[in-house]
Amino acid sequence: MSTTMTGSKGKTKSANNGAPGAPIVGGKILAEVGLPPDPDNLYTQTVGTMLHAAEVMNLPDYLKLILAQPKNEIMVHFPVKMDNGEFRLVKGYRVQHNNALGPYKGGLRFHPDVHLDDVKSLAFLMTMKCSLVGVPYGGGKGGIKVDPRKHSKAEMERIVRRFTSAIAHNIGPDYDIPAPDVGSNSQHMAWIADTYAFLSEVGGRDASAVITGKPVEFGGSLGREKATGQGVVDTLVEMLPELKLKPEKSTFSVLGFGNVGSWSGRIFQDKGAKMTAVADHTGFIINEKGIDAADLAAHVNAKGGVAGYAKASKCSKEDFYKTKVDVFIPAALEQMIQEPEAEMVNCKVVAEGANAPTTPGGERVLQSRGIEVLPAILCNAGGVTVSYFEWVQNKTFKSWDLATVDRELNKHMVQAAGKTRAARKKYNCDLRTASYIAALERLQHAYEVRGIFP
Numbered sequence: 001m002s003t004t005m006t007g008s009k010g011k012t013k014s015a016n017n018g019a020p021g022a023p024i025v026g027g028k029i030l031a032e033v034g035l036p037p038d039p040d041n042l043y044t045q046t047v048g049t050m051l052h053a054a055e056v057m058n059l060p061d062y063l064k065l066i067l068a069q070p071k072n073e074i075m076v077h078f079p080v081k082m083d084n085g086e087f088r089l090v091k092g093y094r095v096q097h098n099n100a101l102g103p104y105k106g107g108l109r110f111h112p113d114v115h116l117d118d119v120k121s122l123a124f125l126m127t128m129k130c131s132l133v134g135v136p137y138g139g140g141k142g143g144i145k146v147d148p149r150k151h152s153k154a155e156m157e158r159i160v161r162r163f164t165s166a167i168a169h170n171i172g173p174d175y176d177i178p179a180p181d182v183g184s185n186s187q188h189m190a191w192i193a194d195t196y197a198f199l200s201e202v203g204g205r206d207a208s209a210v211i212t213g214k215p216v217e218f219g220g221s222l223g224r225e226k227a228t229g230q231g232v233v234d235t236l237v238e239m240l241p242e243l244k245l246k247p248e249k250s251t252f253s254v255l256g257f258g259n260v261g262s263w264s265g266r267i268f269q270d271k272g273a274k275m276t277a278v279a280d281h282t283g284f285i286i287n288e289k290g291i292d293a294a295d296l297a298a299h300v301n302a303k304g305g306v307a308g309y310a311k312a313s314k315c316s317k318e319d320f321y322k323t324k325v326d327v328f329i330p331a332a333l334e335q336m337i338q339e340p341e342a343e344m345v346n347c348k349v350v351a352e353g354a355n356a357p358t359t360p361g362g363e364r365v366l367q368s369r370g371i372e373v374l375p376a377i378l379c380n381a382g383g384v385t386v387s388y389f390e391w392v393q394n395k396t397f398k399s400w401d402l403a404t405v406d407r408e409l410n411k412h413m414v415q416a417a418g419k420t421r422a423a424r425k426k427y428n429c430d431l432r433t434a435s436y437i438a439a440l441e442r443l444q445h446a447y448e449v450r451g452i453f454p
């Protein structure tokens with residue numbers, strides 16, 4: 001089993017993409033492109049989901065092959081001087097999955113366990129997400145194998161600038177545009193833009209379009225920080241009524257209270273929903289009367305996690321998952337909802353804020369229990385959509401006000417939800433398969449008109 005950066009690390013339970021012992025979905029294509037038949041591997045799982053959707057819609061085999069592997073996998077090693085004068089060799093990645101619809105686009109993860117398989121999976125998901133949400137981008141992802149919490153600001157600056165110099169010839173405002181992800185923030189994006197401006201021939205203000213998620217004072221967009229959470233809530237508002245749920249009357253729990261989780265919580269709460277349980281890497285908390293999401297976000301900012309929050313009770317992992325809510329929002333890492341977690345959750349809808357939080361095995365359990373899953377490529381597409389708005393503002397030297405950003409984001413989210421619903425109706429399938437079909441249809445049309453050259 002390959003090492004993947006997951007919250008489930010160390011678990012032995014199979015996250016097979018078929019029932020235990022069953023053949024892997026898309027096995028023939030995976031074998032043809034040289035992928036090992038490992039059902040627990042995140043990349044096998046994510047590509048397997050696409051191959052399943054491709055079968056349902058009868059996508060031509062040549063497109064399945066193209067999409068089953070990224071175009072480029074870049075791995076770099078670079079020395080960085082630490083504050084104590086010693087040198088460390090740091091590893092970084094940039095995977096460019098597909099650019100049929102436009103420049104590669106996707107975040108940079110700074111995490112000690114980041115691994116090529118994770119980055120490939122996340123790059124692949126970006127191709128699907130950008131296609132579904134109707135932005136003119138392909139998919140990419142990158143990362144640095146580093147724990148930002150263990151480095152001083154000066155060390156992080158040197159690590160980020162050295163990484164940028166190592167990949168500077170592989171990114172660009174019209175070629176590959178990174179963004180923040182787990183562990184990286186707007187300050188890191190500012191250092192990347194600044195370093196790139198010095199190293200590239202683009203220069204000047206144009207160079208800042210090489211990256212999104214920048215601080216607003218340096219070419220960032222209003223609304224980018226909350227965008228993914230905003231998109232999660234836009235999706236919920238769009239999809240809950242047909243599941244006979246009223247957003248303003250819903251209760252919810254959140255796994256992971258970082259950027260995506262805390263903004264989803266704050267914005268859903270502003271719609272009238274009530275948050276009753278939260279978990280992150282520091283612990284699990286519960287309060288059936290409600291936990292104020294803005295107040296908890298302030299606590300997390302000050303203390304680094306939900307642990308020690310005085311206005312809720314500490315609880316066990318089991319109590320957290322078993323808390324009865326209408327909506328459960330996983331917003332931490334990949335593969336956290338496996339079969340045991342899926343057996344425990346006590347909700348009507350799972351809204352995937354994180355990328356690939358539910359394993360195929362976990363999803364089968366959720367489906368058998370009648371729990372609806374709003375898939376990540378739809379639900380968390382708000383971040384890349386507002387990243388696109390940031391890039392458009394950089395390219396046109398304009399600044400949009402927040403109302404414009406929110407309104408335009410909502411249009412993309414509603415449209416993506418509509419395309420997903422239409423595919424579900426046409427193919428009579430689950431929402432995840434439908435979202436992949438809608439994404440694949442746009443890619444298929446692009447390949448049909450572009451052809452393959454030379």
Ligand code: NAD
Nearest residue numbers: 007182183228256257258259260280281332354355380383
């Ligand atoms: P973040 O670093 O701000 O937050 C991550 C959260 O996960 C933290 O609260 C952390 O405590 C929690 N966590 C980590 N390990 C955990 C564990 N073992 N158990 C419980 N909680 C754990 O990251 P983020 O930007 O909010 O990203 C979260 C997810 O959303 C990732 O899958 C990311 O790829 C995805 N995503 C992020 C964006 C974005 O704009 N930031 C956009 C789309 C998707």
